């Protein structure tokens with residue numbers, strides 16, 4: 001559906017130096033996928049995304065949409081491509097002097113749809129996003145979540161094949177974010193629209209994306225199924241990005257004593273971890289203090305972390321750790337002696 005083939009984008013900065021915003025990016029996004037792109041600010045996410053509808057031209061390589069090299073399109077062909085790609089933004093970008101219904105209709109007018117078609121479709125779209133009652137109001141009377149719903153109705157008005165979302169939920173509170181994500185999921189399922197979603201909120205990716213690419217300094221440093229990337233991050237940058245979610249904050253007094261190992265046990269729902277911990281206590285002469293526990297759901301699969309402190313003689317500690325390493329998805333000692 002979308003193929004980035006060695007895509008690079010460079011800009012001259014204010015001092016005339018070249019900034020490589022995107023460097024040699026190659027990967028593909030399949031039809032009907034919900035694909036996430038994450039990375040720190042300035043990583044090049046928006047620049048890469050904007051090559052998909054040619055709001056940004058590539059300076060090297062090609063972005064291919066539905067088999068055509070869109071860098072070669074111009075005039076009516078480019079306009080028609082843009083109508084087949086919807087986009088939503090963090091700041092909603094609604095027209096403040098138009099009502100909700102007029103904002104949605106506007107997208108169809110620009111695409112040259114007939115009056116009858118617009119008249120018929122706008123109510124359907126407002127129904128889809130749950131704003132039938134607000135059709136005649138102006139955007140300034142809407143909440144953030146409602147504004148983004150208008151943005152979504154507008155973005156899908158012309159039946160696009162692709163929906164690009166650039167930080168679409170970043171200005172919303174968590175509950176509203178959830179509602180908007182559910183709506184995106186529904187749109188993906190109902191109409192088979194391919195969704196590419198940029199975000200700095202890993203929670204968003206965990207909730208709705210199937211695959212994710214991690215960008216750092218213009219490059220894709222990691223890509224894969226969300227569950228795999230989030231549970232077994234390979235690249236240093238991804239590990240650092242995920243540490244906010246998974247490194248549970250513990251006081252220094254606990255982490256500074258290597259004679260009492262602090263053990264992070266990670267399980268992915270396949271193993272009965274409770275019994276594994278109680279087995280350790282039963283079989284070895286150690287005490288286990290549970291310090292922290294958390295279960296995350298990533299792409300609807302449970303992924304748990306348990307942090308325990310083991311107290312006992314060295315030999316018993318070694319045996320317990322051995323047992324844990326063999327019987328859990330992953331076991332790490334986080335305050336290891338150097």
Ligand SMILES: Nc1ncnc2c1ncn2[C@@H]1O[C@H](COP(=O)(O)OP(=O)(O)OP(=O)(O)O)[C@@H](O)[C@H]1O
Pocket residue numbers: 011012013019020021039040041042043044045046047048200
């Ligand atoms: N039009 C432009 N002219 C010059 N430099 C630009 C332009 N657009 C982006 N850049 C630079 O390219 C790099 C990548 O920017 P980009 O907006 O793609 O990052 P991002 O990952 O979307 O960041 P954020 O999370 O902050 O939105 C940055 O260094 C940015 O300053």
Ligand SMILES: [Mg+2]
Pocket residue numbers: 045046047166
């Ligand atoms: Mg951006």
